[in-house]
Amino acid sequence: MTPLTIGFMTVLGLLGIALYGLLITRDLIKVVIALQLLVKAAVLALVLAGRAAGQLALSQSLAATVIVADTMVAVVGLALAIQIQRRFGSLDVSTISTLRG
């Protein structure tokens, strides 16, 4: 068992748990947390791919870009959640929908 295999199993585990959380959660902040976990799995996968391909510097630069972009997504997502809480009084995704069929 190599570090690459263990790392990939960790990526699968994080990805699976985050995807499961996204599918079942009702709270907006929990959605942001699940997205953060997804991106952490992606960052680890990027670095593992760079290690396997022999291009660690390139994978590091891409991972840094992904971390910065993901942080901005979290920041804007949390600000949106705060606004939604102020307007609708709830963070439950099933109760804040205003679409009517």
Added chain:
Amino acid sequence: MIALFLVLGLTGIACAYRAIAGRHILSSAIYLACVSAVLAMMLYLLGTPQVAVIELSVGAGLVTVLLVWAISMTGDDALDARPMLPRPLAAAAVLLTAVLLFGMAASVLARDIIAEAAPLSHMLWAARRLDVWVQIILIFAGVLGVLGLLAEAERPAKAPQLAETSGRAPVEIPPVTAASLTADEPEGQVAGKEVRP
């Protein structure tokens, strides 16, 4: 090192599970910080210390502070346990995704190439300069977006003050519904109110 990697991987997965399965948002945020810390250690052991430091400071530091701030603004209520999708369906979708990913990457797992340490600074500023500029623009755009979003809380408070100073009662605009759009309005009326030319 293999044993340490295995322990870190299992700890990361356990913390991620507690972050998703926890009933309180604040504990989920703390477990997310633990996942970031474990991931930073794994990245350091993989030979990427710069990304490990970024992940530790941003993931375990900045994002945790933002989450705690957002939780303090919205209130840490116990979460509703009812899932959006049936849990077996969600578990099946996740299992299918994991099997597909494993099948795609299985051929790569057998090798472990250790690349020569290349300076990250050269890669960032020479080969990936556009990425760095995009990150800078993204950070500014994110900050401006957040400031704009959070400033909206002050605008509804100013609307009644405008009505008071102008001396006129605020006009009530009836909500637009599907029935109001398709119904035939009597002549001289708009949305149920008489309109004089």
